[in-house]
Amino acid sequence: MNKISSIQAFEVLDSRGRPTVEAHLTLSSGLSASAQVPSGASTGASEAHELRDGDPQRYNGLGVRKACHNIETILAPALEGKSVFDQATIDQLMIDLDGTPNKSRLGANAILAISCATARAAAHSRKVPLWSHLAGNRKAVLPLPMVNILSGGLHAARAMEFQDFLAIPHAAGSFAEAMEWITKIHRKTRELLEEKGAYFTGVADEGGWGPRLATNEQALAILTEAIEKSGLAPGSQVSIALDVAASHFFAGGEYALRSEGRSMPARDFIDLLAGWCRKYPVVSIEDGLEQNAWSEWPELTHRLGEHAQIIGDDFLTTNPERLQRAIASKAANAVLVKMNQIGTLTETFAVIDKARASNWRAVISARSGETEDTFLTDLAIASGMAQLKVGSITRSERLAKYNRVLVLEQTTSLPHWSAASDRLPPIWRS
Numbered sequence: 001m002n003k004i005s006s007i008q009a010f011e012v013l014d015s016r017g018r019p020t021v022e023a024h025l026t027l028s029s030g031l032s033a034s035a036q037v038p039s040g041a042s043t044g045a046s047e048a049h050e051l052r053d054g055d056p057q058r059y060n061g062l063g064v065r066k067a068c069h070n071i072e073t074i075l076a077p078a079l080e081g082k083s084v085f086d087q088a089t090i091d092q093l094m095i096d097l098d099g100t101p102n103k104s105r106l107g108a109n110a111i112l113a114i115s116c117a118t119a120r121a122a123a124h125s126r127k128v129p130l131w132s133h134l135a136g137n138r139k140a141v142l143p144l145p146m147v148n149i150l151s152g153g154l155h156a157a158r159a160m161e162f163q164d165f166l167a168i169p170h171a172a173g174s175f176a177e178a179m180e181w182i183t184k185i186h187r188k189t190r191e192l193l194e195e196k197g198a199y200f201t202g203v204a205d206e207g208g209w210g211p212r213l214a215t216n217e218q219a220l221a222i223l224t225e226a227i228e229k230s231g232l233a234p235g236s237q238v239s240i241a242l243d244v245a246a247s248h249f250f251a252g253g254e255y256a257l258r259s260e261g262r263s264m265p266a267r268d269f270i271d272l273l274a275g276w277c278r279k280y281p282v283v284s285i286e287d288g289l290e291q292n293a294w295s296e297w298p299e300l301t302h303r304l305g306e307h308a309q310i311i312g313d314d315f316l317t318t319n320p321e322r323l324q325r326a327i328a329s330k331a332a333n334a335v336l337v338k339m340n341q342i343g344t345l346t347e348t349f350a351v352i353d354k355a356r357a358s359n360w361r362a363v364i365s366a367r368s369g370e371t372e373d374t375f376l377t378d379l380a381i382a383s384g385m386a387q388l389k390v391g392s393i394t395r396s397e398r399l400a401k402y403n404r405v406l407v408l409e410q411t412t413s414l415p416h417w418s419a420a421s422d423r424l425p426p427i428w429r430s
């Protein structure tokens, strides 16, 4: 009854208007489930391969008809008759059918769409919410959001080099209160930008403001001021996270802050970040160094890791081997988890569970190209890791995820992030 009877694939569009994959699974019971996959822009070099058609006549080569075709002609025939309760078997079968180390033959986009639809079909069959099905023995909690307020880098036409300036409302008593604080800070930030005459460009790819400012540091100062002017205490109620996304402005062995007309080696760049952590309430730094700087990440973590969460995104790419190496060399203390960086749910949970077992933190994250699919919310809750990074609050592909948490907070007895406070840095614990 819970066996897959057919799988269909569709080319649909993501939040940047680029094609992405949707898979529909139908079971012998007649139940069906679907899932859409996201897509990054500031991608890490060791991510699983997103298969694109390369036909310049359609979507500048970004079509995903080949990935859809692979689902219907290669993956579907192999999976028909398999039980959706065997997630690990299904994922492994797809990995084997692909046969490459980075899923480049069939496409991680094709594989992940089926992997997620399988979990959803299993949850439907068991008549339980997706988060509950995914959680298994893990302790499910509502996550603390890390919300993008100002954007730069590849998500905002490189007006600034740093990619995300985010607010973490860690002292909020509920998810609903956290989101209310965030909307105030987002609005106040816009007012401050206008007051300061910053060139106003609408919102960036994840819904944050993408202004042209004199320096990257000015964004940090404005965000700190916006928190204060929203009647909240920077540091004790709301802190700041940075996604530096440093790989994307690393050139010629240096971190090149072109908008500021300066460039510096890793040592000076770490000093710059350390100075900001002293001056502003920065408690989380993602991709503070570029993705191949294995010998310098331990220094960054040694210098700042006691007070700040040091997250690897492009650096670790949700990859169990890279995570293992980083744990062994103390290169960071947290991992960003993006399902499509690795391509199956089973491997994603392997990374989450490895982080937990190693006393690392994990932040469950969206991509800059998203869809209305809310799978990520359930993954974040199920992970028990207590942190969610989805982007800002002015684009519906982001709000779909936040809104699901808001409703679950009111309709379930799921505890909030403080119930998993051992997963959070000490200074965020209320």
Ligand code: PGA
Residues within 6 Å of the ligand: 039, 040, 041, 042, 043, 044, 163, 243, 245, 313, 365, 366, 367, 368, 369
């Ligand atoms: P991406 O950005 O989805 O474009 O990679 C998100 C991030 O860097 O965290």
Ligand code: ZN
Residues within 6 Å of the ligand: 243, 245, 286, 287, 313, 314, 336
């Ligand atoms: Zn990132």
